[in-house]
Amino acid sequence: MAAESGRQFWKRSAKLPGSIQPVYGAQHPPLDSRLTKNFIKDRSKASGLPMKSKKASSFHEFARSTSDAWDIGDDEDEDFSSSSSSSSLQTLNSKVAKATAAQVLENHSKLRVKPERCQPALGDLPTNCKVIKSSSEAQLSRTSEEACVRSPLQKQQSLPLRPVIPLVARISDQNASGAPPMTVREKTRLEKFRQLLSSHNTDLDELRKCSWPGVPREVRPVTWRLLSGYLPANSERRKLTLQRKREEYFGFIQQYYDSRNEEHHQDTYRQIHIDIPRTNPLIPLFQQPLVQEIFERILFIWAIRHPASGYVQGINDLVTPFFVVFLSEHVEEDVENFDVTNLSQDVLRSIEADSFWCMSKLLDGIQxxxxxxxxxxxxxxxxxxxxxxxxxxxxxxxxxxxxxxxxxxxxxxxxxxxxxxxxxxxxxxxxxxxxxxxxxxxxxxxxxxxxxxxxxxxxxxxxxxxxxxxxxxxxxxxxxxxxxxxxxxxxxxxxxxxxxxxxxxxxxx
Structure with a gap:
């Protein structure tokens, strides 16, 4: 009895000399066969021990509380001092090596599925044992009681129904908030717009009423031309009006644009030339040289024709919505990455003239x-x-x-x-x-x-x-x-x- 208590004392007391515990890293397994004699038996014994939640008070307690693949049990019947004459550099026999390798593979597979040290408490696990694959599913699996407590705004922010929109999100995407591409209601609204626009004399009051909650992308270009006052309500006069206004705009170009290099217009043109590259710099469409030339002409002609204000920084931004909307009339794909050199010269001239006149109508109200x-x-x-x-x-x-x-x-x-x-x-x-x-x-x-x-x-x-x-x-x-x-x-x-x-x-x- 005394001998047994002595062995326990020297084995467990970390403060007294002689209680040396061999430590081995996972990269370098122990080579002494004496240390691996009872490895399999002690490994299974160690794995059954509960993990300590608080910090170990000594290195020995820490060693006993961990379950490394190469941990070696310290059996009470094993006396290291009695076997000091044996060889210390014997190689692991094949059985121990196979057992050790199998144990390592098993542990690593467990860690990959669910790390031991990160296992939640039993009470934290979902009662329906459903595997949650993402944070979105975690939010959706919350109880209905929690959902009722939330305010409507919080619910809107927490529900993962909205796709992640990139930094430069799609300009033409009218369903950016996660709505389906085309609902029955949207189809009905689109049909109503088409009926209004195809009538002999479009009812502008009714068109404004329909446009207040948003205009469908397919009919937005012609709707904007009508609402801005650029096109007449009479459908028979629209084609001639467009032709006349576009020719008038390019007449201004021939008459005034060459004067941009004259001394009294140099400051205006220089400021426009500086501001154009700053217009939506993250959208590739507006960094194309041809688009920037179009914007320069639009802004310079407007400034020349409105000497009371001239060009002011900020007006350059007001061109872009019109340009994008009228461009979308000829482009099916994403507008922000479209190369405008693929369009014909006539189409580009039409987009430029329409953008100029609609911007002019807008600025007339806020000059x-x-x-x-x-x-x-x-x-x-x-x-x-x-x-x-x-x-x-x-x-x-x-x-x-x-x-x-x-x-x-x-x-x-x-x-x-x-x-x-x-x-x-x-x-x-x-x-x-x-x-x-x-x-x-x-x-x-x-x-x-x-x-x-x-x-x-x-x-x-x-x-x-x-x-x-x-x-x-x-x-x-x-x-x-x-x-x-x-x-x-x-x-x-x-x-x-x-x-x-x-x-x-x-x-x-």
Whole structure:
């Protein structure tokens, strides 16, 4: 009994000399046959031990709590001192080698399926024993009770129904939020549009009503031409009107474009030439030399014909939605990667002229945004400040507390019509509604900006310094937005307009 307790003492006491425990790495198995004598028996004994959750108090306890492939049990009947005269460099016999190799393969296969050290507690396992292959399935497998507790917005953000959209998402994709390519309702709407557009005299009021929730891609080019006032409602006059306006535009090119190198136009042309490559730099379509030449001609001719404002930075962005929409009329594939040199010269001339005239119609309604000192933008930013102070006083006071001026972030919202804040596909959808609203690009845009700002109220209130607020407001995370988000934004903007537009005293102090 005393001898047995002595062996236990010398074996387990880590603080006294003589209790040497041999350690072997998985790369180098033990070579001493004495150490492998009881390996298989002790290995099975060790594997049955529960893993300790707390840190081992000594190296011996740590060694006993681990189950490395090359761990060697320390049998109580084994006395190392009695076998010191045996050879220490004997090779493993074939049986031990096979057993060891089999054990290693078994352990590695187990680790590959589910690592031992990362196994969840039994109570954390799903009761239906369903194997969850991804985080998306994990979200879908949550209980219905948890789903009921969530708010609608949280549910919308958590459900993995939306495809991952790349950084430069598809411009022409009108189903970017994960909707099916064409539902029965969408087919019905498309048919209604076609009936309206094919009638002898298109009912523009009805067309605006149908276009407010979005225009189908197939009929958007002709719808935009009609809503902007570029095409007449009478279908018989459209062909002649298009021909005349396109010839008129290229007459301007012949008359004015060569003057870009004259001294009094050099500054205008130089600024246009600098700004064009900056227009949507991540979209390959707008980096093609031929497209940039088209934009230069459009912007220069507009500036020459509107000397009260001339060219102002930001106008270059307003060409792109029209260009993309009219280009999509001739392109079936993704527009953003399309090589325009594949189109005929006549088609390119038509796209260029139509883009010029529709942009001109848009700017006619907001030209005071771009005249000297840009008074239109100053008024709209002030109106936005007054509106936000009424609809969300907490956000307004938060800006005042950290000395954030509305002009510091909202100037760009008015100058570029939110084009720097939204992906281009969202801008196109937004403009469907703007062209359906009376004074959509000027008056209704104010309420869209207010709804857009309040959309981020939680993130705004979480920021507690001037720099953080400006960084947030100038880099809002909208890259994954699609039709669904724009639809909600427009609905909120319409609600604000309905409440405040006809009651200005309701939001003035």
């Amino acid at each position: 005071d945004n771009y005249t000297f000192a840009q008074p239109g933008i100053q008024k709209k930013v002030k109106a936005l400040e007054e509106l936000v102070s009424r609809i969300d006083e907490q956000v307004h006071n938060h800006f005042r507390k950290y000395e954030v001026e509305y002009l510091q972030f909202a100037f760009r919202w008015m100058n570029n019509l939110l084009m720097r804040e939204l992906p281009l596909r969202c801008t196109i959808r937004l403009w469907d509604t703007y062209q359906s609203e009376p004074e959509g690009f000027s008056h209704f845009h104010l309420y869209v900006c207010a709804a857009f700002l309040i959309k981020w109220r939680k993130e705004i209130l979480d920021e507690e310094d001037f720099q953080g607020l400006l960084m947030l407001l100038q880099n809002l995370p909208t890259i994954h937005w699609g039709n669904e988000e724009i639809g909600l934004l427009l609905a909120e903007a319409y609600r604000l307009k309905y409440m405040f537009a006809d009651a200005p005293n309701h939001y003035r102090r």
